[in-house]
Amino acid sequence: MMIRNLGGFFLLVLLGATALAAPASSPAKGSSRLEPSQISDAIKTDAITIPTPGELFAALAKPGKPDWASRYRGPISINYKTRAQIALNLGGLIADGFIAVEAQDTQQVKNIGGDIMKMARALGVSEGILARGNSINEFAENDEWSTLQEELEATQNEVKSSMQTHRDQDLIILVSLGGWIRGTQVVSGVIDKNYDEKLGQILRQPELLRFIRAKIGTISPEMQADPLVKSVNTQLGGIEEIVAKPFGQGLTAAEVTKLSQRVNALMEEIQKKD
Amino acid sequence: MRRLITFCLTIATTLAFLHSAVAETDQEVAAREVALDLAGAFSNDGFKLRDGHWTGVLAPNESKVLAISLYAGNQYWFSAGATEKAKKVSVAVFDETGAPVETEKYDSGTKAAAGFSVSSSGQYLIRVRLEEGETAGVCFVYSYK
Numbered sequence: 001m002m003i004r005n006l007g008g009f010f011l012l013v014l015l016g017a018t019a020l021a022a023p024a025s026s027p028a029k030g031s032s033r034l035e036p037s038q039i040s041d042a043i044k045t046d047a048i049t050i051p052t053p054g055e056l057f058a059a060l061a062k063p064g065k066p067d068w069a070s071r072y073r074g075p076i077s078i079n080y081k082t083r084a085q086i087a088l089n090l091g092g093l094i095a096d097g098f099i100a101v102e103a104q105d106t107q108q109v110k111n112i113g114g115d116i117m118k119m120a121r122a123l124g125v126s127e128g129i130l131a132r133g134n135s136i137n138e139f140a141e142n143d144e145w146s147t148l149q150e151e152l153e154a155t156q157n158e159v160k161s162s163m164q165t166h167r168d169q170d171l172i173i174l175v176s177l178g179g180w181i182r183g184t185q186v187v188s189g190v191i192d193k194n195y196d197e198k199l200g201q202i203l204r205q206p207e208l209l210r211f212i213r214a215k216i217g218t219i220s221p222e223m224q225a226d227p228l229v230k231s232v233n234t235q236l237g238g239i240e241e242i243v244a245k246p247f248g249q250g251l252t253a254a255e256v257t258k259l260s261q262r263v264n265a266l267m268e269e270i271q272k273k274d
Numbered sequence: 275m276r277r278l279i280t281f282c283l284t285i286a287t288t289l290a291f292l293h294s295a296v297a298e299t300d301q302e303v304a305a306r307e308v309a310l311d312l313a314g315a316f317s318n319d320g321f322k323l324r325d326g327h328w329t330g331v332l333a334p335n336e337s338k339v340l341a342i343s344l345y346a347g348n349q350y351w352f353s354a355g356a357t358e359k360a361k362k363v364s365v366a367v368f369d370e371t372g373a374p375v376e377t378e379k380y381d382s383g384t385k386a387a388a389g390f391s392v393s394s395s396g397q398y399l400i401r402v403r404l405e406e407g408e409t410a411g412v413c414f415v416y417s418y419k
Contacts (some may be wrong), residue, residue: 032374039372042341047327048328054322240373247370
């Protein structure tokens, strides 16, 4: 372990010499472009292609730390009638966990961690997830915020892995989607209030939306026929149109406002209890 | 008799397949350890490591391209690790249009990484390549801050 740490230290020193803050210097080998077939055949998986809410919030926090606590929402139900709605809300709750971590709010992290466990159990996720709940509490009590971000993602992945094992694959993309919608709701809300062109860049993600919608297209016909899933998918089409700006071009202030309104409406529908 | 031979062949093929599958899994686990070891160095510098990863087996001169969604304003390091049979792996980054992106590099035999600061959000493509050596397990992870 000591040797590994030393190795890591020396590597860090070496890398320090070429800090990221310095101008980038090395183009991809051969400087040749990828072939169109290499782009279309690129490996896309839920685990690496869909960013965590933490990545989105990290980008937002660069120009100045937002008032994360003002982005909390009131408690949501943890009992919904359909598994699809539970999965979407579970993803949203995990995003709430990332917000509480950004706010460095121990009690809020513990509350959300408890709700995540309850909702995961409602989906029949294995009991093994409970250990994650204890870790979340422990890290929160010890102010280990960076580790908590990784723990939240690990919890999400464990939930998805359990879904895979229990042949509940259809729910996996809904958990990721719930997290993306809640994260986008928060970030578009903040940018809408303090718009500048750089911030408008953050929300441009057409390929991500295409990937999520393509994944929804592969879930079972029964799940696709779920009224909430159907409605969410339709609304995602409208959202995709807003964020589908050419590469290098950010969203305008008006587009951010429109996006914020759309995701607010979508989130309201997702968390609505009949 | 013919049924018995067919049965034995099926069992033998299945066992061979299982052995190969297990061996691949072992390679992938070992490769993941190498990749995590490299990514650990970036964690010391405030980079958060994504829990998600990709693992696979690459033949010499074979590469895989992975699609990742990145956010403007963030810094990223993409790390690849391979098992000992590999002599050299490389990591290269391309933007959504397939154009190469300038990055900082770290290359050390079975470990390689590329890092850069993103100015335009969108899909980026990361090419992991086994440049030299024998067929080996390879793992890809990434970190951000």
